[in-house]
Amino acid sequence: MRGLLAVILLLGCIGPAASAEVIVHLSDSAGHAVHDAIVTLTPDAGSAADAATAPRAPATHVIDQRNEAFVPYVQLLRPGDRVVFRNSDNTRHHVYSFAAIKTFEFVLRPGESSPELRMDAAGIAAVGCNIHDHMITYLFVTAAPATAMSDEGGHVALGQLAPGRYTVHVWHPQLHPGHPEPTRQIDIAGGSDTVHLAFTLSLMPDPRMSMDREHLDY
């Protein structure tokens, strides 16, 4: 219940010397791989790695609504990226967000799509459906260059890293609210370092799984 239970630092020497890499392995307390987690490496201030990354063109992400579920569950965005909600169900969806970075709501008829929403501020917006309580998706907006989402195997690989000291943040929608996010500082010494990190996350149940939160216990 206290969140991060263990951090296992794996040190290895894999790959070319010029490109350091951090590979993060994520699992829950039951040992299952954790996907849909966002891992962010932030170079510490004054670090050599604290270099501005090259800007890239904004992208438009479509959040589909199929079978009364948002797809994907977590969408990583860069500030300035756009997002569109598409209703692929044959029911209405009332998409809303009270997030600080973006507040919106639309009622989408079947087959309808929302207008593009431009996400300028970094942060997390939880988006739900007021009609279907179990529907939820997260828009993770970050400017940090070394950010990636874990795959089905629970792995996150972040490469092209300059040597220096970094802070590793892990975020997952089912982390316990009110608890501090799992964080770890690592040092990348050489350009060809491959740093393996393992996080065991304490996760709450997937809210999407419960069809009716009102009768959770029944």
Next chain:
Amino acid sequence: MRTMGFRLRLALFFVATLVVVQLLTAALVYAVTRRALVAEGERQLTANAQAFVAQMDDISARVAGNVEVLSLDYALRSAIAERDRGTVLSVLRNHGRRVGASRMLLVGLDGTVEADTGSTVPTRARFPFPDLIDSAYDRRTAAVVAMDGKASWMVVVPIYAPQPVGLVVVNVPLDDALLTHMQQLSALPRDIELAAQAPSGSWHAVARGDRRSGLVEGATAGHRGLPWKPLLTEVDGKEYMVLAQRLKQPKQGDRVVAILGYSLDAALSPFRSVAIAWGALLGLGLCVGLLGAWLTARSVSRPIESLAATVRRIAAGDYRAAPELQRHDEIGQLASAFGTMTEAVRQRESRIRHQAMHDSVTDLPNRMAAEAVIDQALAAGESAGGALLMIGLTRAPEIVKTMGHALCDRLMRDSSERIRRIAGDSYLARTSDTQFTLWLASADRPAALAAAVRILDVLNEPYQETDLSIDRLPAVGIAMASSGEVPASSLLRHAEVAQFAASGSASALSFYDSATDPHRPERLSLMGDLREALDCNALSLHYQPKQDLASGRIDGAEALLRWQHPRRGWVSPETFIGMAEDTGNIQRVTRWVMASALAQARRWLEQGLPLRIAVNLSARDLEDTALPEHIGRLLAIHQVPSGQLTVEVTERAVIGEPDTALRTLRRLAGQGIGIAIDDFGVGQSTFAYLRHLPVNELKIDQMFVKHLATDANDQIIVRSIVELSHRLGYRVTAEGVEDQAAQDCLRSIGCDHAQGFFVARPMPADALTAFVAGHAAGLPIGSPS
């Protein structure tokens, strides 16, 4: 203290048994009921504790459900998400009323209180139960918390918009009202209280049900731990079973438990009416039992008391039949047994009485009965006198010895039947083994004689049996009764005396004559007087002189005993000597006589009178083997030469006990004492016999001397005796010399001594002294010598 009667004891025993049994039953029932109730109480308490927890869960689910519904409210979500505190507060209040919460809080994800309906000022304080917040995301979270002496039910529900944005905390006060409400809505027990632990460790009630029984104080009194298992204790003076039940609680805050109680008193109350009814029944049963016991006891003891009275009556000799008891139970049997026994006792007693009063052989009344009947007849004075016939069969003892008792019994029976034929209705009794007694009331002498003769006639016919004929030799003594003079016993004795007399006589018939009765009762008193007289020297000796016929001198004297009785006057020696012989007193008398005579002889010797003293010895004296020594001692004491003493014995005495008497006589003779045979001539002694005796002297009986002067035969006899005696070396003394002629005749015959009135009458010793002196002086001169 008076002993309890049988009736009372029986009744008390019944009642006591009833009471004891009832009380034991009551105690048993109470114990069993109580144990059952305690077990039931334990079961109920455990079940109730679980039910209470379940109900709390129920309430929390309901409250949580309500809050969850609330949390899905879009407006609330937006208000919370947008941190619109005013809206949030109003929504919380609104919903708080719906779920019955006294206070609702909005707690942020970081655990700070963002809104609180209980306080208008935003505090941003930390929510005091963080573990409730933590678990709220995972599961429904509700707990009892206690703060500041109050308990409340706290339900924590996270708010999703759509991700968690905060938590609503619902605070439902757990107060008396809620507890009462819960009790009313459910089957919860009436006795339930919540207790919180103060920081000091003591427990105090924070909420009580409607009973307000003080369970908390009762259960935790005496610094016991909390009763996690059912515990029997006392609450407010009533018996309770108490059980503490843990409640869901956060880590922080005071500890709170529910304490459930099960009142044994209340549980027993349904039994109270049963107990009252039972008590009434017991009382009624007691009364009925007492009454019944009393009646039963009375029906038992009444007849027993009556039987006891009857038995006392029987003991007193009243054999009247006991009152009949118409019962067939044990007492009836007892009464009937008593009746039988009484009859048996009565018959036995009458038989014993009959045996006591009757002779078993002849079935005639016995002597006692006869005495009683005759006494009665005499006392009643029915007749002036009467005759008592004593019929003795003198041969009876002999018949028994030779023929045996059986035959004698048959003979007596036959005799009684024969007498009965003569006697008719007169009273006939068998007064001894050999004697019958016939009482002829108002019979006079001739009638009695006639009856006696007839009886003798019938009894003289021999008793006949096969080859046997026995003579009975009856004798009849008749005593005439003059009315009221003598008792029957005396009359019987008289008749018996007469019968003894008759059995020796030829006619076998004799009337009682008191003058000749040797067995008069005064004899016995006379003997007593005689002993007294011996002791008091009331006897005296007279001396009859003996004259030497040849010289005419008085040279001896016979000592003769004289008794002047203080009341009777002069008592004849014949009377009391015979009695003394019969009663064994003669030896004392003889010794007294001997001592007195020798003392006198001594005095005469001193006076120059060497008189030869003769003392009579009885036949009994001769049996006294110590007599010769005694006489020897007396002679020595009085310094009298033994030749001065002569003892006189009768022929009969010598003949009766020849051996002992002879020995005694020989020893006396050996001592030099003269032996004289008294009353010679009337007995059966012969000279041939006398030759064996150490005899010195014969005294011719006065029968031959009295008429000596005139009777030629007597002269011949006396002459022969004297001559023969002289030839045999005996001196001869003639007794009963009463005249000159006899004296002359005796002198002429050659008799040695004369004794009799003509010589001198017996006289006191002093008179004799004078007489001897005078006689010596006045000796007829020239009297033949």
